[in-house]
Amino acid sequence: MGCCDAPGLMPIEDAMEKMLSRIQPIQTTQRLPLPDALGYVLAEDILSPINVPPFDNSAMDGYAVRRSELALGQPLTVAGKSFAGQPFDGEWPAMSCVRIMTGAQIPPGCDAVVMQEQASVTNAGVTFSVRDVPHNDNIRPTGDDIHHNDVVLSRGARLTPRDIPMIATLGVSQITVYQKPKVAFFSTGDELKPLGEPLQAGQIYDSNRYGIKPLIENFGCEAIDLGAIPDCPQTLKATFEKAQSLADVVVTSGGVSVGEADYTKDILEQLGEIGFWKLAIKPGKPFAFGSLQNAWFCGLPGNPVSAVLTMYVLVQPMLAKLAGHTEWQAPQSIPATTRTTFKKAPGRTDYQRGIYSIENGQFFVETTGNQSSGAFRSMSLANCFVVLERERGRVEAGETVNIQLFNATLY
Template sequence: MGCCDAPGLMPLEEALEKMLAGIKPIQSTLQLPLAEAIGFVLAEDILSPINVPPFDNSAMDGYAVRINELAQNQPLPVAGKSFAGQPFEGEWSPMTCVRIMTGAQVPQGCDAVIMQEQATITEDGVVFCQTQVKPNCNIRPVGDDIHQGDIVLTKGARLTARDIPMIATLGVSHLTVFRKPKIAFFSTGDELKPLGTQLKAGEIYDSNRYGIKPLIINFGCEPIDLGIIPDCPKTLKETFEKAQSLADVVVTSGGVSVGEADFTKDILDEVGQIGFWKLAIKPGKPFAFGSLGDAWFCGLPGNPVSAVLTMYVLVQPMIAKLAGHTQWKAPESIPAITRTAFKKVPGRTDYQRGIYSIENGQFVVETTGNQSSGAFRSMSLANCFVVLERERGSIEVGETVSIQLFNSTLY
């Protein structure tokens, strides 16, 4: 054991490896209308049934022409019009042009579109300022975006607001997706009170569920809020049994420390199995992982920053694998220069809250101030985590550190 190792604490990397090793992705699928599929994970590849665009079309408002006729430098009468959804029909006579709008199908024989700003209408026809044009100028050819048979999205992709309209262009109305994982969650502690009540001595408002629920939704899961559970072994056991019957994952906050009123560990020993209990991470050391019947269990610390951090760093990748989201990636680590000092004691990987900016092309970062695990204001101010290695000590101004920009789940 090295001087920087924390006795009895599992390294973060080992904990993640153990968590992910036992997770098997959900196999249940649903057929959903496209409009309802956002946030779900695809259970099969999407192959384009058509070319996009399905026909050669104009990229500009202007005039469809035949290039060889421009060389004669004569006015070209307008033979007709081609609008979106109303293509030019009939015979296109030689030495004429066709008025065309953006997105409209180009007439047969057209090999260029000249924008209307390069044209002047006269009594004899349209005179073009631009007479030397390249073939297919301002024409979007059939299949320019997507070819029929192309794989446009692969199994395991989580559908975003950018994907839905793209799929709609293919005419695909229904998708096969994996069902979303169900996550039951609750807070534990006699000191916790719901919002809107008058606090008495020693009581605090339950904020953790308000941080956990949006994360569950942003992770692409279905939340099941079981409320606040008092420090009563009987009630806790009943809640655990109810939660595991409803969900794929049970998430608690509080009750996983070593206090006299922390009963979660004892109950889990009775009704479930504990994989590990304490991690070499700060904040978030008292994080528990195990199984509870057919469900997985994640016990978050009670301090609000610790609860959100462990949800983000530990629970998020686990749920991504459970959901079949094979394209999920952990936030990238980026080197940054410190503009303030960061206090740290060797022994645990430390996720401090920071504010990054870019100066002359270089990432720089400063602390949000109070790094207490109970001070959530610093989390609200932050836009990144400053990830300080286990063996590292305090950081001075001007040193290089690794930062992780918050991903979309924290916005």
């Protein structure tokens, strides 16, 4: 342990290594229609069965010409038309051109397309303001975008809204994907009240599930909401048993600290085992990881910011590996200059909420204000995390820090 390490707290780098070393990707696959595959992870490479485009086509509205005839500078008669889906298939006499539209197939013998802005239609035919154009000018050749048998997407890629139309251009209607991990989640605590009901003394609304569910879905997993469970050991144990029968991963919020009514840790020891508990991270110290008989377990802290932060920083990479998403990458760290102070004591890696801006190519960051783990408004205002190293103390304005811009899962 270093001089600034918190006694009894595991560094998050060690926790991540221990967690990921135990996770094996789900191998179950399924065949899906392309429109239903968004967000799934590919279980096989996508090879193109065709060239894209499948034929030489025009990049412009204009006239298909033979350059040797264009160079003569004489009017060319119009032999016919080539439209998208309706190629020219007639006879193409000498000293003539073909009217062509963008995307239309290039007639055999054409070696350039002159855009219509460089052409004038007269009684004598079409005259052009240019005589010398490059070979294959304004012609998109066969396979210009994708060649037959090219690997367009690799196994392990998670399908995005940009990927679906690209696969569609190949004429591929069904693809093989990995089954999405199923994640059952619930909140614990007698103090939790459903939304829409009045609060009684000592009660709060159960907000954590409303942050956890969209994150699970944004991570590319299937979310199973089991509700809010009171602090009753029997009910909690029954809920854990139900959860592990439904899901690959069980996620709870609350119940993993040291309070007298925090039963989650005790029940986990009965039903499975704890891999680690208590991390050198702020907020989120009482994060727990382990296994049940039939599922993995992640116990999030009960404070709202801590729950979302640990889902984002710790659970996200675990679920990515479980899903077989080999192309997943952790958010990139970017150096930024502080415009405000950031309070910090050495001992834990601190993820503070910040607002970054860019001026003349330089990143600047300022605090969102209240950094309490129960103050979620500061999370709502933020667009990045300011990641302060374990050994670091108070940060003054003008110092350099590392920030992590929120990735798509938090937007």
